[in-house]
């Protein structure tokens with residue numbers, strides 16, 4: 664299997680409220696969010712090696728969430744930004760040099776096999792793939808004193824999701840160059856690809872594939888899983 668995956672889970676999840684620990688280890692449907700996400704990738708027939716990038720302090724949380732010594736799973740310590748965490752995860756795969764790599768946020772546990780298929784299908788030798796949804800809301804840029812400065816036309820605008828897929832060598836090199844150039848402000852890998860002039864094709868995202876950011880997202884995700892079971 665020549666498709667590998669990097670799942671980044673090294674964030675502190677401050678927006679979800681730190682008191683209960685990093686959000687990727689919070690439980691939905693009785694299991695850690697990260698465990699749901701990891702299972703989807705391990706179950707996919709085209710995905711081989713999976714790298715999970717975690718924070719150095721989270722070894723014990725990880726062990727409780729997914730056990731240890733999982734076949735096909737490598738654990739790597741991440742960095743201060745998402746961009747660093749992805750780069751460190753990609754470096755772990757360098758020796759194996761898979762053809763293609765999927766890069767995914769641990770906090771999107773509702774990514775499904777169809778979505779992964781759509782992404783894998785359009786990755787090319789020099790082309791990435793990005794699942795995205797057209798923006799539904801009218802967008803406003805804030806102006807002075809909390810009033811609207813401007814209405815941003817939403818035509819052609821998309822909200823980016825993960826997993827984003829890339830040919831392995833080009834995206835690893837793009838990450839290394841961005842790092843060497845002192846850039847640390849890229850919030851997703853498609854932005855790094857864009858910077859490195861690797862074209863990225865948009866594929867249909869999934870409305871279910873939400874990023875669990877706030878405490879209420881996690882509560883809603885938990886309810887949703889219980890709803891599906893009953």
Ligand code: C5P
Nearest residue numbers: 671672673674742743744745748769770
């Ligand atoms: O913070 P944000 O919501 O953008 O995080 C998206 C994903 O990136 C999360 O799964 C988070 O754990 C991960 N991340 C990381 N290393 C960081 C920051 C975020 O792996 N330093």
